Amino acid sequence: MQQANPSSDKAPRRLDALIIGAGFGGMYALHRVRGMGLDVHLIEAGDDVGGTWYWNRYPGARCDVMSIDYSYSFSDEIQQEWTWSEQFAAQPEILSYARFVADKLDLKRDISFETRATSVHYDEDAALWRIETDRGDLFEANYCLMATGPLSVPKQVDIPGADRFKGDLYLSGKWPHHDVDLKGKRVAVIGTGSSGIQIVPVVAEQAEHLYVYQRTPSFTLPMRNRKLDEDYVAHIKAHYPGLRAVARHSLTGGVRPITSRPVFSVTPAECEKLLEDAWQHSGLAFLGLFSDLLTNRDANEVVAEFVRGKIAETVNDPDTARRLTPRGYPIFARRPCLDTGYYEAYNRDNVTLKDCLEHPILEITETGIRTAEGEVEVDIIIAAIGYDALTGAMLSIDIEGRDGRRLKDKWADGGRSHLGLMIEGFPNLFVIAGPNGPSALANFILLNEQNVDWVCDCIEHMRAGGLRSIEANADAEDRWMDKVTTLGSHSLYPTANTWYTGANVPGKPRTFPVYIGGFGRYREICADAAAEGYRGFTLR
Known part of the structure; x- marks a missing residue:
C-alpha cells in the first residue's frame, strides 16, 4: 500500500x-x-x-x-x-x-x-x-x-497464481476509472459479501457467462430501491431539522424504523406476518423489526430460518438454493446486505454458482480458476474479497x-x-x-x-x-x-x-x-x- x-x-x-x-x-x-x-x-x-x-x-x-x-x-x-x-x-x-x-x-x-x-x-x-x-x-x-x-x-488477491492470469483481474475496492466491457465475456466473481452481492446481478446481465465463487454464503435482504418523487423530497427538506435530531439520538444514526419488540413477545403467526410484510416492503424495514436478534440466539434463528425459506422460494434449482443458504452463524452477525435481484440472478442460464466450501479455489491459472472440480476458463476475474x-x-x-x-x-x-x-x-x-x-x-x-x-x-x-x-x-x-x-x-x-x-x-x-x-x-x-x-x- x-x-x-x-x-x-x-x-x-x-x-x-x-x-x-x-x-x-x-x-x-x-x-x-x-x-x-x-x-x-x-x-x-x-x-x-x-x-x-x-x-x-x-x-x-x-x-x-x-x-x-x-x-x-x-x-x-x-x-x-x-x-x-x-x-x-x-x-x-x-x-x-x-x-x-x-x-x-x-x-x-x-x-x-x-x-x-x-x-x-x-x-x-x-x-x-x-x-x-x-x-x-x-x-x-x-x-x-x-x-x-x-x-x-482492500485485501489483495492471495490466491496462488493470481499474478500469472493473462486476462483482466480487478479488485472491487480499486475499480478502474474507465469503462470495463463485460459484454460477451466469461467473468468470474470471487466473493459474495456486500460488494459481490451488488456486482452479481449487474454483471449477469452483461456477461456471456458468470461464475460466482462463493466462499461464505451471505444473508441478504431485498433493497426495494425507488426513485424519490418531488413531493417526498420537498417534505424531507422541510423537516430536516427534526429528522437530524432524531438521527443523532438513535441507535444507528439514522431514521429507519427500530423497535424495542423482542421476537418472542408476539405469537409465531404474528411473527411470520411481520417478517413477510417487512420482506415485501424493504430489507431496511426488516433490519429494525425486532430488538433482540443479536442478543438472543433462539430469536435470531427464527428470523434466519425465515430468510432461508425465502432463498428456497426464490432460487429455482434446489441444489443451488442449498449452497446459497447460510448456516453456522447468526443472521446480521456478518454485515447485513441489501440487494436488487441477487438470488434471482441464479435463475439465469448464464450464471453458475461455484461453492468454495465444498471445492475451494486451488489456484488461478493463466486462463482461469482451478478447483478440485477442474479449471474454468474466464476472460475477467473480479475479486470482491473485502478489506x-x-x-x-x-x-x-x-x-x-x-x-x-x-x-x-x-x-x-x-x-x-x-x-x-x-x-x-x-x-x-x-x-x-x-x-x-x-x-x-x-x-x-x-x-x-x-x-x-x-x-x-x-x-x-x-x-x-x-x-x-x-x-x-x-x-x-x-x-x-x-x-x-x-x-x-x-x-x-x-x-x-x-x-x-x-x-x-x-x-x-x-x-x-x-x-x-x-x-x-x-x-x-x-x-x-x-x-x-x-x-x-x-x-x-
Missing part, C-alpha cells in the same frame, strides 16, 4: 493541522478546522474527493444507507440545494455529491491529491507531528487528523508516537484507543472514524460530523488555555476497551467470522473492536468527557 518515500531536501511546510484522507470525514474536518482560522492542509491518495466512493466504482456499487441519512447535516444550505434521486444512491451520484460539497466549500484549494502519507512521527520536544509523503513532501503540524476511514484498504477493515488504513502508514512507540506494536493484538478518538502514547493524533467507536454499525457521515466536531472543540479548548498537547490516559483507554469488549461479548457479533472481527485477514488478531452501545449513547459519552475537562485525557 505504500510507495518508497523519495529522498528530499525540501524544507518542511509548517501547519497548525494536517488531515489525511479526503472522504466525507476528511472533507468536513478541513471545512471545520479552516473555519477556526487555523493553517490546515489535507493530503489524499486519490485524484479527487470522495474516499470510498472515489475508489469503489464496480458494477452495481450503491449505498445501503438511505440517501437522506447518508448526507451531511451541518449545512442547511447544502441540504436544500442538493436533491437525491433515489432512496439508496448509486456510486456515481454519491461521488457527484462529494464533488458538489467540495466545490461549494472551496475545499480543493487546500488539498494535495495523489499524495499518500508514508510516515507520521511525533516530536515530543516540539509537540508536533512530522508527516512524510510518497511525493517527497514534509509537513510539520501541531495536530494530525487521521480521516483514513474504516474500509479503505483490511478498521485498523488497516492506519497500520499501512509508519506511525510513531511518543518515546518512539510504533502504532504497529501498540496494535499488535488489535486496535485500541480511548473513545475511538485518541490513542495513549500518541498525543495530538486524532482518529476520525477507526476502531473502538461505532463506525462499522452507524451512519458513517453523521459519525464523521460528531467526531470532527469533538476534535475541533478539543483543539479550541487547548488553544484557549495555551495547552500544547492532549493524550489519552492508559487507564482510561483500558476502561474504554473493557467496555467495548464486554458489550460486544454480550452480543452475537463475535461469533461469526467477519471483517468486524478481523477473521477475513490471515494473521490479523481476532477481536471485536466496535462499540455497540448505539450512536446516540456514544455521542453522550464523548460529550460528557469533554464537559468534564476532557476526563480520561492528559493535557499539557
Whole structure:
C-alpha cells in the first residue's frame, strides 16, 4: 500500500493541522478546522474527493444507507440545494455529491491529491507531528487528523497464481476509472459479501457467462430501491431539522424504523406476518423489526430460518438454493446486505454458482480458476474479497508516537484507543472514524460530523488555555476497551467470522473492536468527557 518515500531536501511546510484522507470525514474536518482560522492542509491518495466512493466504482456499487441519512447535516444550505434521486444512491451520484460539497466549500484549494502519507512521527520536544509523503513532501503540524476511514484498504488477491492470469483481474475496492466491457465475456466473481452481492446481478446481465465463487454464503435482504418523487423530497427538506435530531439520538444514526419488540413477545403467526410484510416492503424495514436478534440466539434463528425459506422460494434449482443458504452463524452477525435481484440472478442460464466450501479455489491459472472440480476458463476475474477493515488504513502508514512507540506494536493484538478518538502514547493524533467507536454499525457521515466536531472543540479548548498537547490516559483507554469488549461479548457479533472481527485477514488478531452501545449513547459519552475537562485525557 505504500510507495518508497523519495529522498528530499525540501524544507518542511509548517501547519497548525494536517488531515489525511479526503472522504466525507476528511472533507468536513478541513471545512471545520479552516473555519477556526487555523493553517490546515489535507493530503489524499486519490485524484479527487470522495474516499470510498472515489475508489469503489464496480458494477452495481450503491449505498445501503438511505440517501437522506447518508448526507451531511451541518449545512442547511447544502441540504436544500442538493436533491437525491433515489432512496439508496448509486456510486456515481454519491461521488457527484462529494464533488458538489467540495466545490461549494472551496475545499480543493487546500488539498494535495495523489499524495499518500508514508510516515507520521511525533516530536515530543516540539509537540508536533512530522508527516512524510510518497511525493517527497514534509509537513510539520501541531495536530494530525487521521480521516483514513474504516474500509479503505482492500485485501489483495492471495490466491496462488493470481499474478500469472493473462486476462483482466480487478479488485472491487480499486475499480478502474474507465469503462470495463463485460459484454460477451466469461467473468468470474470471487466473493459474495456486500460488494459481490451488488456486482452479481449487474454483471449477469452483461456477461456471456458468470461464475460466482462463493466462499461464505451471505444473508441478504431485498433493497426495494425507488426513485424519490418531488413531493417526498420537498417534505424531507422541510423537516430536516427534526429528522437530524432524531438521527443523532438513535441507535444507528439514522431514521429507519427500530423497535424495542423482542421476537418472542408476539405469537409465531404474528411473527411470520411481520417478517413477510417487512420482506415485501424493504430489507431496511426488516433490519429494525425486532430488538433482540443479536442478543438472543433462539430469536435470531427464527428470523434466519425465515430468510432461508425465502432463498428456497426464490432460487429455482434446489441444489443451488442449498449452497446459497447460510448456516453456522447468526443472521446480521456478518454485515447485513441489501440487494436488487441477487438470488434471482441464479435463475439465469448464464450464471453458475461455484461453492468454495465444498471445492475451494486451488489456484488461478493463466486462463482461469482451478478447483478440485477442474479449471474454468474466464476472460475477467473480479475479486470482491473485502478489506483490511478498521485498523488497516492506519497500520499501512509508519506511525510513531511518543518515546518512539510504533502504532504497529501498540496494535499488535488489535486496535485500541480511548473513545475511538485518541490513542495513549500518541498525543495530538486524532482518529476520525477507526476502531473502538461505532463506525462499522452507524451512519458513517453523521459519525464523521460528531467526531470532527469533538476534535475541533478539543483543539479550541487547548488553544484557549495555551495547552500544547492532549493524550489519552492508559487507564482510561483500558476502561474504554473493557467496555467495548464486554458489550460486544454480550452480543452475537463475535461469533461469526467477519471483517468486524478481523477473521477475513490471515494473521490479523481476532477481536471485536466496535462499540455497540448505539450512536446516540456514544455521542453522550464523548460529550460528557469533554464537559468534564476532557476526563480520561492528559493535557499539557
